[in-house]
Amino acid sequence: MTADEQDMSSRDRIIAAAAVMISEDAGARLSVRAVAERAGVSTGSLRHHFPTQRALQDAVLARVYDEVVSDDRIHDRTVPARERLIDCLRLVLTPAVGEQARESWITVFRTFIVPEQTDEIRAAYLGMEREGQRRVEYWLSVLVEEGALAEGDNTRRARFLCTVLNGLSIERALPAEESILRSEAETLHTAVDCVLSSPA
Numbered sequence: 001m002t003a004d005e006q007d008m009s010s011r012d013r014i015i016a017a018a019a020v021m022i023s024e025d026a027g028a029r030l031s032v033r034a035v036a037e038r039a040g041v042s043t044g045s046l047r048h049h050f051p052t053q054r055a056l057q058d059a060v061l062a063r064v065y066d067e068v069v070s071d072d073r074i075h076d077r078t079v080p081a082r083e084r085l086i087d088c089l090r091l092v093l094t095p096a097v098g099e100q101a102r103e104s105w106i107t108v109f110r111t112f113i114v115p116e117q118t119d120e121i122r123a124a125y126l127g128m129e130r131e132g133q134r135r136v137e138y139w140l141s142v143l144v145e146e147g148a149l150a151e152g153d154n155t156r157r158a159r160f161l162c163t164v165l166n167g168l169s170i171e172r173a174l175p176a177e178e179s180i181l182r183s184e185a186e187t188l189h190t191a192v193d194c195v196l197s198s199p200a
Contacts, residue, residue, distance in 0.1 A: 011049045013039040018060040030057055030124075053120075057127040081148035082196060086188050088139050090166050092132070093172070101118070101172035119162045132165075133158050138193070141165055157195050164191040 013123045017039035018030050022135050036057065050056035073079075073087045112125045136158035143149035176183075 074142045105173040
């Protein structure tokens, strides 16, 4: 095995270990010592690949999003841009439905709202928010490149769509009188229409 393969192997082991820690506990703190121990590498090796906590967190969240939310759909030009974007946004919502949505929001509440807002808690939450925003901005950039969306402030557009997704995910955790999926589809269509018709 070459040195490069060994480096890649240890980096991948670190990311995989941290991703498992997050899957076991969504509020898990990715401390250098705990992740290194889980990955079977030294703390020095972890710091070599990820000099900062943010670098580690961003790499792990990117891996998690890659596995949960695929970008493939946005590239399928046989489907209208509007439907592709809606489908991609739905992928973000799909993992949590019913009781699972409720448990997810209880975890978010206990992890990021109840405790004192330490730098570590803020960094963990902002990392997740940053990766979600980055993913939506990427989808919008694909639509801009193909001419389905006017040039414009994709950061602002993505922030709007992420806010809509947050609201919809909270609705999934709350009691409802009508079909959540029907009202959710209407909301997503309205939000996407708003973005696609936004001026440059």
